[in-house]
Amino acid sequence: MIIKNGRVIDPKNNMDEIMDVLIENGKIVAVEKNLPCTGHETIDATGCWVTPGFIDMHVHLRDPGARHKETIASGTKSAAAGGFTTICAMPNTSPTVDNEIVVEYINSKAAKEGIVNVLPIGSITKGLHGEELSAIGEMKEAGVCAISDDGKTVDNPSLYRTAMKYAAQFNLPILAHCEDLRLVGKGQIHYGEHAETMGFRGIYPEAEEIIIARDIILARLAGAQLHICHVSTAEGVELIRQARKNGQAVTAEVCPHHFTLIDEDITTYDANFKMSPPLRSKPHRDALLQGLKDGTITVIATDHAPHHEDEKNQEFENAPNGIVGLETALPLCISELSGLMSPMQIIATLTANPAEILGLNKGSLSIGATADIAIINPTQKHTVDKNKFASLSKNTPFHGRQVTGQVQHTIVSGKIVYSAK
């Protein structure tokens, strides 16, 4: 296969040029100008970006346990439609991914029905209960790329320090969901004037900031590699900035919804705007954008969290947290970040940077690399339509939103797994 005349953006190799990409036997064999087409299937990428396939460090697939929300088949189709060729599956399934058998179940399911690469993440504690360590070493052997109790914070600092130290010997990063649930209490949306107007109890940003500070200090003590999930607060960004300045191995991700929307966008009591952490106020959102711009935040991850329509269409307080994100991520990145970051910087947050944090030999268009590629039309305007999602779930606050940027083709190991209609 040959991809002709695209603007090849490959942050790992610091390349941003019109090039052709030649793929043979699932590998990239040449990235050059004016490659001859003879005898190859050709994709004309004129006007498009040709980038490494995206890597999403933060996805909730619902298998095992809740296949009515998402299966590995539907979740990977959704990923492909969003340009993602590798997704990391959070362990809060039922049962929890806390031992190698569940890891192997996901691996075999992914091999059978997945159309993109699925990398399981193991839990830190058994059942996410925060009491006993999961089978961290055995899960590493079975192929987990990181450990996380996402959805919760490991409350007990002594246990957490132990887990961090133990994980470090296996070179497993800790993906930390930072939130003190006792301080969140019955809060539903960001604490502030808007929560007051809507009649909601507020969620203090401090509930996140306190735990980010604690986790950075604990990781320093344990010598662990710490990655902060879905940072949403200004002081959270600042804490990460300082830790990185001090040379500590701390990275962070931001979700497209947190840099696109703010609390004031919640004007009805629609639970499709409910997620954890919540949409914050404008100063927090601006701090996230600044963090992206100055390189404090190096990863964009979706926190793709499928839920059935009936589960979202209930009392806000009763509805589960989270929104689907795989199919809206790229257009939101292009629409919201284009004035702030170069295409190379944007693509790095979706490819080379997550690959580096997870120690993956992915996220580049290097010669010899597996041909996981996204082809993007960066100027195509369209309207988000949840009914066209490949995901089984439609829980998005972006339905009907005008966006720019569309995935044209997604290629995994040299095979086209998605093409725009």
Add this chain to the structure above:
Amino acid sequence: MKKDLLGIRDLSKEQILAFIDEAKKQKAKVKNKQLRDCSLKNTSITTLFYENSTRTKMSFLLAGEYLGAYADDLNIATSSVTKGETLIDTGLTLEAMGTDIIIIRHGMTGSAHLLAQNVSCSVINGGDGTNEHPTQALLDVFTIAEHKPSFEGLNVTIVGDIANSRVARSNIFALNKLGANVILAGPSTLHNANMRALGTEIYTDINRAVKNADVIMGLRVQLERHKACQFPSLAEYAKFFGVNNQTLKHAKEDVLIMHPGPVNRGVEISSQTMDSPHSVIYDQVENGVAMRMAILKYLVS
């Protein structure tokens, strides 16, 4: 037919004043036992209360009866809600049985709005979480209107558990729209600075808060708040934030004492003050029926 009454936030000043006018007429009719108004003949109303209430539920059922409606209560404790039926399904079931107006009270913010979006019959918000209790605020401003010539520049001090009070919030919205000054008072743990954005002043010193007050509105202290350690004891609450005859000295001479009930005597308001001529607490109860008649008539008009 108007669809719903979900919050004061959605109402105009003119609409609030129209409710007050209509409630006046209904009150006179109830007083004179002239209950021949059949505006709600062939209309069925159902109260759907997920939280306890005496006043709101009873006054709606009575208001419905007085207007010739079929009025009934869905007893949550014995209904299929206890079997896990969702709010939306319960609403659709009531609608299928012919209910025209559902009055809902629910412990979660936005639940009345959720119900209204999912049924085609009318929905009245009888209190949703920490958000709004519009019919209470309407009967409160009606009660004030009976005693004060105008709302413009009126000083209304609301005392107590503001943070968790939908009564306070709906009154803040209503009074602001009508041109009154709203002052909040209570322990610092039961309000927050963001409430200034709703157009209020906030004090923790109750004597300062009631200075020149035309109206003092007490709010019920929820005993579970006390258990959640928002303040140390009821005695301490009464000492620092209770309204008593000493407090009244800082207010205007003709100050009105109001309370949505039920009152914890000696905690929010001293017995003496409650039984003083300043108190219009029982007028509020009486006005509740008249105002709810006005609201029901509005929805079917």
